[in-house]
Amino acid sequence: MAQRPPPTPMLQAFVSAAQTGSFARAASELNLTASAISHQIAGLEDWWGVQLFERHSRGVKLTAAAQALLPVAEGFFKELDAVLHSLNPGKSQPLYLSCTSSLCSTWLIPRMHGSHAQASFNLDLVLTSADMSSASLSAHQYDVAVVMGYGDYPDHYVEPLMRDAVFPVCSPAFQRLHGDIALADIARYPLIHRVDDQVCPGWESWFAFQGLAAPPYHHGPRFPDSSLAISLAVKGGGIALGRTALVYDALKEGALVALKAPVMMSPAAYYIICRSGRQSEPDIARLIDWLKAQADEFVREV
Structure with a gap:
C-alpha cells in the first residue's frame, strides 16, 4: 500500500528550510516561529522515517535523503501552482x-x-x-x-x-583623520575584510594584484557580505574593498571616498x-x- 502524503505545512517547512539553510529564516519566510518549523520538520522526519537535516550550532545541513526528496517536494508546489494558474489564468502570480x-x-x-x-x-x-x-x-x-x-x-x-572594478574606500572622516594614504602604506591602517573567495576577491588578492606584500595576518572584522564591510567603512571603521556597483552611490553622495590606487577588475x-x-x-x-x-x-x- 502506498504511503499517505504528509500534511502540506510539513512539506512547506521542509522546502523553505532547505532553500534558506536555516529554520529561523524559514520561520520568517512562512510567518511562523523557529520552534514551529522545527516541530514540522521533526514531524516530517517521523512521517517519512528518515533524517532530513543535520543540526549544527551555525545552521542546518541537508542529509542525503533530504537532497533526494527536495526536488520532488519542490516539484509538487511548482506543479500545483502551474495547474492552479491554468485553472484561473486571470489571477496573476508574482x-x-x-x-x-x-x-x-x-x-x-x-x-x-x-x-x-x-x-x-x-x-x-x-x-x-x-x-x-x-x-x-x-x-x-x-x-x-x-x-x-x-x-x-x-x-x-x-x-x-555587468562587471565590477575593485578598489579601496573609506569615509571622508577617516581620510581627514589620516591624510593622504599612500598605496604602499595601506596595510598599516585598519582594514575591513570581506571573506576572500574566488568570486569576491579580498585584501590578500588585492595586495597580490598591486605587487605588494600583505602582512602575515591582518587583524580586523571579517564579513561574509560585502555590503556589511562597506557599512562599517561608511561609519569610519577603516578601509574596505569596494566594488563599483556596491559603492558608486555612496561615492556620489559623499559617504565614501576612493583611495588613489590602480583598480582591480573583479574576476x-x-x-x-x-x-x-x-x-x-x-x-x-x-x-x-x-x-x-x-x-x-x-x-x-x-
Missing part, C-alpha cells in the same frame, strides 16, 4: 526575483525606487536576497536571479549584466539567469529587459 544580498541592498533596491509605477516595470515581484552558486541553484525559489559568477549555469538562460561578473525556455515568457522578458536597461544606464554613468 515573479520571484533573487539577487545577491550585497547587490540587492546597495544597487538594485535604490533603482527600484519609483520604477514600480512605470509601465516598463509594472510587475508583481517578490524580491529575495541569496548568494547562489551553480551548485546551489536547486535549493532556491526564483523565476529570475541576478548571480555573481562566471556564466556557467547549466540548463539556464544566461545574460551578462567574476553579474549575470541574469532563468531556467531555459522561460526567458520568452512576457513578464520574465520584461523583467530581464528592465534589469539590462538599469545596468546599461549605470555603466554609462560610471
Whole structure:
C-alpha cells in the first residue's frame, strides 16, 4: 500500500528550510516561529522515517535523503501552482526575483525606487536576497536571479549584466583623520575584510594584484557580505574593498571616498539567469529587459 502524503505545512517547512539553510529564516519566510518549523520538520522526519537535516550550532545541513526528496517536494508546489494558474489564468502570480544580498541592498533596491509605477516595470515581484552558486541553484525559489559568477549555469538562460572594478574606500572622516594614504602604506591602517573567495576577491588578492606584500595576518572584522564591510567603512571603521556597483552611490553622495590606487577588475561578473525556455515568457522578458536597461544606464554613468 502506498504511503499517505504528509500534511502540506510539513512539506512547506521542509522546502523553505532547505532553500534558506536555516529554520529561523524559514520561520520568517512562512510567518511562523523557529520552534514551529522545527516541530514540522521533526514531524516530517517521523512521517517519512528518515533524517532530513543535520543540526549544527551555525545552521542546518541537508542529509542525503533530504537532497533526494527536495526536488520532488519542490516539484509538487511548482506543479500545483502551474495547474492552479491554468485553472484561473486571470489571477496573476508574482515573479520571484533573487539577487545577491550585497547587490540587492546597495544597487538594485535604490533603482527600484519609483520604477514600480512605470509601465516598463509594472510587475508583481517578490524580491529575495541569496548568494547562489551553480551548485546551489536547486535549493532556491526564483523565476529570475541576478548571480555573481562566471556564466556557467547549466540548463539556464544566461545574460551578462555587468562587471565590477575593485578598489579601496573609506569615509571622508577617516581620510581627514589620516591624510593622504599612500598605496604602499595601506596595510598599516585598519582594514575591513570581506571573506576572500574566488568570486569576491579580498585584501590578500588585492595586495597580490598591486605587487605588494600583505602582512602575515591582518587583524580586523571579517564579513561574509560585502555590503556589511562597506557599512562599517561608511561609519569610519577603516578601509574596505569596494566594488563599483556596491559603492558608486555612496561615492556620489559623499559617504565614501576612493583611495588613489590602480583598480582591480573583479574576476567574476553579474549575470541574469532563468531556467531555459522561460526567458520568452512576457513578464520574465520584461523583467530581464528592465534589469539590462538599469545596468546599461549605470555603466554609462560610471
